Amino acid sequence: MNNTDLMSLERQDRIASLVNARGSVTVVELSEAFSVSEATIRRDLIALAERRLVQRVHGGAMHIGKVATSESPIVQRQLEHIDEKTRIGKATAQLIHPGETLLLLGGSTGLAVARELAQHDELTIVTDSLLIAQELLQQKKHKVIMAGGTIDPEEQAVRGTLSRFILQQLHVDKVIIGAKAISVLRGISAETPEEAELFRACIACADQVIVVTDSSKFQRSALAKVVAIEDIHTLVTDHNLGEDDRQKIQEIGIHLVLV
Incomplete structure (x- = not known):
């Protein structure tokens, strides 16, 4: 595993922690927080979703536990606009x-x-x-x-x-x-x-x-x-x-x- 792969994994772990803490984050927020492109963040979210650490949604990601209780109106509205x-x-x-x-x-x-x-x-x-x-x-x-x-x-x-x-x-x-x-x-x-x-x-x-x-x-x-x-x-x-x-x-x- 090269240094680039290690940096990607470290960033993904930090993204997962942030999603877990906040409940939901947007691609734009993550791009600014980690100083990488939005395309890079989308690839990170795909990888995290495959590891079942986050749930991808339009424009960002949510904690899997949040998605499981997404009947809550406030949680649903976080996914809109x-x-x-x-x-x-x-x-x-x-x-x-x-x-x-x-x-x-x-x-x-x-x-x-x-x-x-x-x-x-x-x-x-x-x-x-x-x-x-x-x-x-x-x-x-x-x-x-x-x-x-x-x-x-x-x-x-x-x-x-x-x-x-x-x-x-x-x-x-x-x-x-x-x-x-x-x-x-x-x-x-x-x-x-x-x-x-x-x-x-x-x-x-x-x-x-x-x-x-x-x-x-x-x-x-x-x-x-x-x-x-x-x-x-x-x-x-x-x-x-x-x-x-x-x-x-x-x-x-x-x-x-x-x-």
Whole structure:
């Protein structure tokens, strides 16, 4: 075995460890982390999948244990629009300043943001998400505060009256929220009144509201209204957003970040 083969095996072992720790990673993330081409990473993932150490998915890989429980909605959403969420995460991290206090709500796009916060030091981050808390703790850079409440096993996040009560006592510089349904006319909406109430409590405690969502969530509405789109300060989404939506959002005065 030559040195190149040894380096490949060592990199693959490190990739497997990273996938195991995070649950899922993208080809783009791995390419940047190991300073090799995306083609090399894809070959590594093929080799790891053959060794049954990871499960290949579109745009990246997941831990095999995660795939086995992929009925969970949050796990399923991590497999959707992977590249867009990665870019959104990177762009959102650029909006954060040293020493800020953040409220980062759970969701697959919120998790993508959390991963990119490793480039910052000494932030204070409040979250309702077990997955985000785990990611931030692994970075060993920030003060992490977990909101209390009843754990929702499908979303792997805390919910309920206690969670809302705790959040209502806080004040943060920025709240970062993922949206499953958003439109210029109806604003942000949630699947249940309880979820909408939680979102409103989070928005009320922040100086700035940053919404992070891929463009597939636009022109959608759900059961319960959260806030009007005018209540958003910054919207981070991908470049596939329709021109009509872009124009209307900018006319309202929202800071629109396209990636």
